[in-house]
Amino acid sequence: MAEHGNVKINAAFNGEFIAGDKTAVKTIATKNQKIYPTSDLNQWYTKHVVDTILTSLEEFQERDSGWALSRILDFTINVNKFNPLRAGCHIQLPRKIMLKRAVVNVQSTDNACFAWAVVAALHPAKKHPERTIEYPHYSTVLNLCGIEFPLTLPQISKFEKLNTISVNVFTTEDSKIIPLRLADDKMEKHVNLLYVPGNNEAHFVCIKNLSRLVSSQLSNEKCKKYICN
CATH class of the missing domain: 3.10.20 (Ubiquitin-like (UB roll))
Structure with a gap:
């Protein structure tokens, strides 16, 4: 490991x-x-x-x-x-995740869903958050020198250094949300992403409300929970 x-x-x-x-x-x-x-x-x-x-x-x-x-x-x-992270394209999110309304699923046609998810976190759209047209193009706001898409897990550390952005990645396992990759240090700019595996492909989406996403698996209390990054 x-x-x-x-x-x-x-x-x-x-x-x-x-x-x-x-x-x-x-x-x-x-x-x-x-x-x-x-x-x-x-x-x-x-x-x-x-x-x-x-x-x-x-x-x-x-x-x-x-x-x-x-x-x-x-x-x-x-x-x-095992390299679980090679994600690109747009896929349909599981209904259970969609109903929580805690993530932003940008529907891109390229393999840069990681970059679009980061942009969605840093530049929230006022309307139609699923549309790429509502955001600045990732190439204009992110340093992607040497980053290849579809993105793999080891490249995230390189991305963090290039952009001074810390990234946590969560995924689904046994119907629960679990941490897949946690940043060593939380920076001023920080994003939480959800890696959604599919049959033949996978996808990154932006987590806009981590508390809402994981709250029900922590307790039955219907109150906001503060999750340490």
């Missing part, structure tokens, strides 16, 4: 089981699961490794009655590079 930032990991457990005078080896492999720099590693490990393997062990022992774990032969962790 120190080298690549985001990774996908799966685990393989091999155990020796005995039933009377019989011996068998059982392998349990977990699915590839994503880990982001902001993920809680203890929580992730418990959910995707420990709980998954223990559940499979219990099912095996119940299904094939009489087998008991004798010893653990080995436990392997497989790590794969």
Whole structure:
């Protein structure tokens, strides 16, 4: 993770089981699961490794009655590079997000949705915020020297330095909004963006009200919440 930032990991457990005078080896492999720099590693490990393997062990022992774990032969962790951020084009937002009215989804026809989302945050439109014509063109207000679109996660740090703008990126996972990438320091100009994955493409939108976007998953109290950037 120190080298690549985001990774996908799966685990393989091999155990020796005995039933009377019989011996068998059982392998349990977990699915590839994503880990982001902001993920809680203890929580992730418990959910995707420990709980998954223990559940499979219990099912095996119940299904094939009489087998008991004798010893653990080995436990392997497989790590794969994962680049979740390559976003461009316009896509339809999930209805649940649209109903919150907490984001601005600029409908561009190019691959620069990241740039349009930043512009929407810095130069809010008075009407029709989904239209690019309501904003200054990103090339006139942002320094994009060396930035390539569709944008990838490592380029955001470069963008921050070029423009003196800090950027937090959130995404959706299991119907919740979670941080995907948090700026090291909050600058005077700061934007929160939502990365929305799709089937064959993905998209950046501007978060205009982070409290409204995540409020319902924090508590049932219908009051404004102040989220630390």
